[in-house]
Amino acid sequence: MLFAHLSDIHLGFQKHESLQKVEQQVFEKCLDECIARKVDFILIPGDLFHVNIPEMRVQKFAFAKFRQVHDAGIPIYVVYGSHDFSPVSNSVIDLLAEVGYITKVTKATSNENNTISLDFLVDGKTGAKIAGLSGLKVGKDREWYEKLDRDSLEAESGFKIFLFHGGISDMKTDSGMDGDQMPLSLLPKGFSYYAGGHMHKFNHQSFDGYPNVVYPGTPFAGYHADLEDNANGQKRGFVLVEFEDTVKSVEFVEIENISYEIIEVDANNRKAESINQELVEKTKEIDPTEKVVIIKIKGELTSGKTADVDISAIRDELNSRNAMVINVSKNGLTSKEYSITEAKGANKEEIETNVFSENIGQLRFEYPELLNEEGIKLAKKLLHELGQPVLVNEKKNEYIPRIRDNALALLGLDDASQ
Ligand SMILES: [Mn+2]
Structure with missing residues (x-):
C-alpha cells in the first residue's frame, strides 16, 4: 500500500505570470505522479492555498485537478494550514470538501473537563487510521495541543497517521520560519507516521515514540526565500510512503520546477x-x-x-x-x-524633528524641497502619512493604494504604476 504526502503548495502565491504557470504545472505534475504511481490516498497537512479564498483562476485549475484525482478513486485528506485557515470554514478548502474532492481530517470535540478529543477517520481501502489538527493563526495551535486528549489517540490500535501543521522544536530544521515551534511531546505518541506541514524544506526524522516525523516541504515556493533556496539547489517535490502494518519506506519524489x-x-x-x-x-x-x-x-x-x-x-x-x-x-x-544619527527630544514630535534635522544634511539632492527646513517639514508629513493605520473594514488592497497615493501626492508625484 502506498500514500503520498504533499504540503505547503501555496497555490496563488506567485504574482508574476510566468511563475504562476510554473506554480500550476508543479502542482499538476505532483498529482499526475500520484495518479501514475497509483497511490491509495494523498495527505495534505496545510497551506494547500496561499490564502483562504484565492482568486478564481487558482480555484479553477485546482478544482479541475482535484476532480481528476477524485475520478481516479484517490481520496485526499487535509487539514488547514496557517495560510488557508478560516475560523468560520470560509475557505476554498471547505468548498473542495463540500463537493467531495477532499476530506477534512479534523474531527474535534471539546469535552467538559476542558480537553479536546480527536476522532479517527478510517481510509476505506487501506484501513489506515488518520487523525489531525489544523494549523491556526500563530500562537493558537499550542493552546489546542495542550488540551489534546492524547491518551485516547495513543490507545487506538492499527496503522495510524497524525496530520499537523507547525514547527517542531525537537527537529533540526532551518529556522528561517517563524519561531513558533512546539515540542514533539504535545503530539500523541506511537503513531506510524507524522505528516507535517509548515516547514518548507524536506525533512524526515525519527524519535523515541515518534517514528517518521516528515515534512515534504513546498513543491515549488510559498515565500520569496524559497525561490532563493531553489536557486541554491534545494530539491523540491513530495513524499511517497509504502506501508503495510508499519511504514516500509519513505521516498522523496523530486519534481522539477524551473x-x-x-x-x-x-x-x-x-x-x-x-x-x-x-x-x-x-x-x-x-x-x-x-x-x-x-x-x-x-x-x-x-x-x-x-x-x-x-x-x-x-x-x-x-x-x-x-x-x-x-x-x-x-x-x-x-x-x-548615510547611517542615521539618533537625536533626543522632550516628546515624540520633538524627537522626530531633531532626528530629521540631524540627518538631513547628509542628503545631496538636486531638489531644494527635499533639503533643509523644507525637507524636514516634508519628511515629517510623510512620516505621519505612512504611519496611518488601517481603517475599520478596510481591506489590504484598499489600504496600500490609499497610503501610497497620499504619500505620492505629498511628494507631488503621480503614481506611475497605475
Ligand atoms: Mn507554508
Whole structure:
C-alpha cells in the first residue's frame, strides 16, 4: 500500500505570470505522479492555498485537478494550514470538501473537563487510521495541543497517521520560519507516521515514540526565500510512503520546477561603482534564458547612497537575453555614509524633528524641497502619512493604494504604476 504526502503548495502565491504557470504545472505534475504511481490516498497537512479564498483562476485549475484525482478513486485528506485557515470554514478548502474532492481530517470535540478529543477517520481501502489538527493563526495551535486528549489517540490500535501543521522544536530544521515551534511531546505518541506541514524544506526524522516525523516541504515556493533556496539547489517535490502494518519506506519524489541563476554580491567596505562593475561582470557570465534570475546584494557601502547601486541596466540586459523573472534583493544593503544619527527630544514630535534635522544634511539632492527646513517639514508629513493605520473594514488592497497615493501626492508625484 502506498500514500503520498504533499504540503505547503501555496497555490496563488506567485504574482508574476510566468511563475504562476510554473506554480500550476508543479502542482499538476505532483498529482499526475500520484495518479501514475497509483497511490491509495494523498495527505495534505496545510497551506494547500496561499490564502483562504484565492482568486478564481487558482480555484479553477485546482478544482479541475482535484476532480481528476477524485475520478481516479484517490481520496485526499487535509487539514488547514496557517495560510488557508478560516475560523468560520470560509475557505476554498471547505468548498473542495463540500463537493467531495477532499476530506477534512479534523474531527474535534471539546469535552467538559476542558480537553479536546480527536476522532479517527478510517481510509476505506487501506484501513489506515488518520487523525489531525489544523494549523491556526500563530500562537493558537499550542493552546489546542495542550488540551489534546492524547491518551485516547495513543490507545487506538492499527496503522495510524497524525496530520499537523507547525514547527517542531525537537527537529533540526532551518529556522528561517517563524519561531513558533512546539515540542514533539504535545503530539500523541506511537503513531506510524507524522505528516507535517509548515516547514518548507524536506525533512524526515525519527524519535523515541515518534517514528517518521516528515515534512515534504513546498513543491515549488510559498515565500520569496524559497525561490532563493531553489536557486541554491534545494530539491523540491513530495513524499511517497509504502506501508503495510508499519511504514516500509519513505521516498522523496523530486519534481522539477524551473531553472535558476543567482548572482550574489558582498557590498561590505566597497563603493557603489565597484558593485555595479561586479554586477555587470557576473551578469555576462550567466545564461539567463527562460530562467529565474536572483540578484542579492548585501553589506555596508563605505560611501554613497544605496540607490547608487544601479540594477536598471542589469535588468535591461537580462531582459534582452530573455530572462523569465528577475528578483532583486537589496534589503541587506546599507551605507556607512548615510547611517542615521539618533537625536533626543522632550516628546515624540520633538524627537522626530531633531532626528530629521540631524540627518538631513547628509542628503545631496538636486531638489531644494527635499533639503533643509523644507525637507524636514516634508519628511515629517510623510512620516505621519505612512504611519496611518488601517481603517475599520478596510481591506489590504484598499489600504496600500490609499497610503501610497497620499504619500505620492505629498511628494507631488503621480503614481506611475497605475
Ligand atoms: Mn507554508
